Amino acid sequence: MSDKNKFKIPIGPQHPALKEPESFSVALKGEKILGVDIRLGYNHRGVEKACEERTYIQDMYLVERVCGICSHSHSTCFVQAVEEIAGLQVPRRALYIRTLVSELERIHSHLLWLGVAGHEIGFDTLLMYTWRDREVVMDILAELTGNRVNYGMNTIGGVRRDINPDQIKKVLKGMDILEERTKYYIEVASKETTVIKRLLGVGILSHEDALRLDAVGPTARASNVNRDVRRDDPYAAYSEVSFNVITDDHNDIYGRTLVRVKELMEAYKIVRQVLKDMPDGPITVKAPRKIPAGEATSRYEAPRGEDMHYVKSNGTEKPERVKIRAPTLANIQAVKHMLKDRFLADMPIVIAAIDPCFSCTDRLISINDLDRTKSEIVTWEGLRDYSIKWYKEKGIDFSKVEI
Template sequence: MDAQQIGKGKFVVPIGPQHPALKEPGHFEFTVDGEIVTGASVRLGYVHRGIEKGAENRNYTQAMYLMERVCGICSHVHATAFALGTEKLAGITAPPRAQAIRSLVGELERIHSHLLWLGVAAHEGGFDTLFMYSWRDREVVMDLLEGLTGNRVNYSVNVIGGVKVDVDDAQRDAILKGVDFLEERTHHYIKIITTDETLLGRTVGVGVMTKEQAIELGAIGPTGRASGLERDVRVDAPYAGYKDFPVRLVTDEAGDLQARFVVRMKELLESYRLIREILDHLPTGDLTVRAPRRIPAGETVSRVEAPRGELFYYIKSNGTDMPERVKIRTPSLCNWASVINLAPGYKLADMPMILSGIDPCFSCNDRLIKVNDRSVSQVWTWEDLRQHGIEYYR
């Protein structure tokens, strides 16, 4: 994987850490022979924050807030995975209405994430009109999320034992109206991505991954499903409200960039259907059950389907109110292998598109804070950071 080793006499193009494809830090080295990429390597960790370690010194409620901040785009799925895992360890189950609301917010989050991706991917392809339109439409779902939870990001819907937001009739009507508008827009986007000459030129046959490769490289989520890999945790191991509101799997056989566009757009349509279904049959009853502060000793795994693919949590409790170990495996990490292995053979100019094709999320992968202070690099402790924050905002 090391680009340097590929061969002398070839050119190594370093890309990043500043915004290689997205406005996030990651460092890539591409070995090129003329215009054609012959090797690729990746270096992550520029935004590693030590969240797994941090969770070991916080109680479950505090850790939940921390988990929600693993990622600013898909914060809800992290909290859901952590809450479901902790509930399993505690031997409690959240009420049906709470489970349905978890899925409802999960799908709204997926819509916002996929629309965000559509904009970024279009922008990398040089199609900024599509970027502007899709982000304009994304505001609709952001407003719905804000109306429902009070926040545009980090919705903080989950508590251990249930959820803290309810859906009233006015919110229900607003969501249904928003979804109708977005569905119409999504059909329009599907038409664009399948017919626009310029976009087709940049996506059809680019970054092709066969199903066999997808299995071997461990691709997951829409990236894997665009190569015909039938894997979706919502279908394979339904959690939260997905037991009562089943999801239809969306796959595509082509395995190229265009298929990744198509799969994500079709998943949006499936999310709209699911949201209507949930709102039409929202179970009545309580929103929470009482959860113990100390969680009995044990270990569990919790899997949920984030917008980028399967999100995996391993939680070990030791009988106290703080977890012994929390391991998070985010979907972006799995999909890097596909980029590194698929890049060779394509043009350098295709790299931003291939990179953004997996919908990479850097804060997902990187979870240590390092601050350059007067050119002396130092590592800050939690207390230093807290103090810095207090001073900074004073």
């Protein structure tokens, strides 16, 4: 194939199928991806700077809005750092409630991912099933926290809402329903031909590469990297519950799917233990408005992987510096690696498999020929005219077809 057939196709930053703006510039030779440049930052809202200008309590609500899905992850990660600097002894009951909400959030996030993954591979029945079942955990979250997302559960020194026996009953009932459903999903993920054929051997990330590229979360664990902050650097009540860290050695999207569905089962297990062992007592301690000077680093296993917050205080009511490292940023190099030398058609599911989601159909395509400096914008109509002309030259006339 001559160099003339190499194309660079930009996908994003604004795209109807994207949840967030990000831009992928894909160099192609035929169907094969030669390399991908990823441009991020379109969603940069200056949260870290904004934190320096607000009080700790305001910051907690602000960082909760870093992510619409892992909202409890960010707020917990942040308050843990602040509580460490302030030397607060958070009541055990509060730690258990944090753990409970954390696992419920993982359940809703993993079910959401399973649906998105199903959709990306054209298996929309899976999307419909998982998103219907996800409503069970969304209802539980709304019941416990008052909200489906952005729960506002944390406060510096504990949690804002207690949990009563009625709610515990409802949660347990929900877990039973979801456990049954998840058993079915494990069956689907591991035995359904559509899933296996489409995901096995796609988006490969070897164990060595996962370590070298510092991949995190289910992406790393599906490459047999046995890391989970909940076990390795326990926070909240995780040191008091028993669960398995799920790993898999398929090193591909099939493995990532298995890790996530099996993690769901572990999450139900953790929720039951937390509810059974939840100690009585207060749910918060009084926190000072001004936090003494100091610094702390907090780690948290969010559904997508390790989240890290660094907080430096200066003795005032506003922090000196807040640094947030969300898991997707850590997985970006891994995505680049997974896409190289693979087919363009695999791109949506490969990107979705680390858990931002993506699809690459568009109504406007900009084509930059790598060998020429010229670039042109081709509209949907333009593409249609081009294809009609192309077929006409080959003796087939589509121009009379009504669309």
